[in-house]
Amino acid sequence: MKFVLSTSFTKVAHLTELAPVADTHGWHAMSFSDHVVNPEQINTPYPYTEDGSRRWQAFTDWPDPWVMIGALAAITKNLRFTNNVFVLPMRNPYLVAKAISTAAIISNNRITPAFGVGWSRDEFELMQQDFTTRGKRTSEIIEVMRLLWSGEMVSYEGKYYQFEPLEMNPAPTAPIPIWIGGISEPAMQRAAKIADGWVSDLQPSSEIIESIEKIRVWRREYGLNGEFDVMATPSDAWNVEGYKRLEDAGVTHIMTMPWPFYHGASESLEHKIDSIKRFSDDVISQCG
Numbered sequence: 001m002k003f004v005l006s007t008s009f010t011k012v013a014h015l016t017e018l019a020p021v022a023d024t025h026g027w028h029a030m031s032f033s034d035h036v037v038n039p040e041q042i043n044t045p046y047p048y049t050e051d052g053s054r055r056w057q058a059f060t061d062w063p064d065p066w067v068m069i070g071a072l073a074a075i076t077k078n079l080r081f082t083n084n085v086f087v088l089p090m091r092n093p094y095l096v097a098k099a100i101s102t103a104a105i106i107s108n109n110r111i112t113p114a115f116g117v118g119w120s121r122d123e124f125e126l127m128q129q130d131f132t133t134r135g136k137r138t139s140e141i142i143e144v145m146r147l148l149w150s151g152e153m154v155s156y157e158g159k160y161y162q163f164e165p166l167e168m169n170p171a172p173t174a175p176i177p178i179w180i181g182g183i184s185e186p187a188m189q190r191a192a193k194i195a196d197g198w199v200s201d202l203q204p205s206s207e208i209i210e211s212i213e214k215i216r217v218w219r220r221e222y223g224l225n226g227e228f229d230v231m232a233t234p235s236d237a238w239n240v241e242g243y244k245r246l247e248d249a250g251v252t253h254i255m256t257m258p259w260p261f262y263h264g265a266s267e268s269l270e271h272k273i274d275s276i277k278r279f280s281d282d283v284i285s286q287c288g
Contacts, residue, residue: 001247001287002028004082004231004255005276009033009056012063014269019072021273022079025280029080029112030072031231031255032065034087036123044121048201066099073107081107082231084255085116085181085199088141089134090127093161097145097168104149104172114179114199114231115142117187133160135186142178142194149176179229183211192218197229197252205242208232209249216250231255240286247287 005022007015007030022030038058045052069081081103088096104111117134118124124131140158147154151171156163180191181199191198192215200208212230219228231253237243238261243254258279263271 001243001251002253003279003284003287004029004031004253006031006084006233006255006257007033008084008257009060010272011267012061012068014272015063015068015072016075017269018272018276019076019079021276023076025277026284027079027276027280028253029082031082031084031114032068032086033062033084034065035062035120036090037126038062039120039122042120042122044119047119066103069103069111070106073103073110076110078110080110080112082112082179083114083181084231084233085114085179087118087120087123088115089137090118090124090129093141093144094148094168096141097148100145100176101149101168101170101172104174104176105170109172109174109176112177112179112197112229114181114197116181116199135190136160139190139194177229179231183207185214188215189218191215192224193222196227197231199255200230200232200234202233202235204236205234205246208234208246208251212250229253240283243283243287 005027019030038060040058046054049055065083065086073081100111100113115138117138121131137160140160144156144161147156148168149172151167151169153165153167155165177196179197179199180187180195182188183201183203188198188211198215200211229252230250232246232251233255234242234246237246259266259272259275262275262278
């Protein structure tokens with residue numbers, strides 16, 4: 001089992017201090033959430049809470065994930081970087097491909113981008129991207145990026161994106177694995193069909209295991225039987241026993257934020273560093 005440090009709602013000023021600690025204390029990766037802006041009022045209810053309210057307060061830090069990953073890759077040696085999740089169809093595919101390939105080079109291939117289709121129509125409208133076609137465009141964008149990451153002269157003719165021969169360099173020196181996040185059936189089917197892994201939401205273990213079984217069925221239908229990663233955030237598993245139950249069901253990565261376990265809602269940098277170290281001793285060392 002591998003463990004991924006969630007950085008959601010964390011102050012940017014803390015991240016350059018936390019990453020080197022995670023890097024030297026057995027953590028596999030660090031993950032970043034994604035919002036470009038945070039509207040005062042939203043027209044689309046947040047889909048992951050019962051009342052549609054957001055899980056964060058106004059003025060929460062939301063750093064650009066790829067700028068942040070590039071910076072942290074330069075001060076770490078082993079730590080990988082991923083997302084939970086990056087809203088792909090809200091962006092221009094060529095700019096995203098360039099940012100990710102640059103991060104891959106800077107980090108010596110220590111990235112696993114995780115994409116979602118997003119929920120906030122408000123942000124899509126501000127970014128001037130079509131909210132209604134976001135799922136289908138996500139599949140095309142991934143095809144486009146994989147072509148661009150080859151570093152060769154490539155062209156593409158899709159429903160939403162088309163271009164004549166061109167190249168994008170510098171290109172990554174190794175294939176970039178891609179995960180897909182989301183708990184809707186279309187999201188999980190997309191993960192099964194075109195991705196190297198799936199990312200859960202904050203969910204009970206039983207729901208995560210049920211989703212893994214669905215994805216396995218779809219992968220068999222698509223004729224796929226190779227390795228497939230699952231990064232899960234269980235809402236009801238916090239110890240070695242709970243994590244091993246998920247590992248037996250197919251979870252390969254646990255994403256968690258350790259400081260609430262030891263210091264509650266503390267925003268102290270010292271408490272966060274202490275928690276990263278203690279969780280490593282208490283859990284990661286027992287799950288290797």
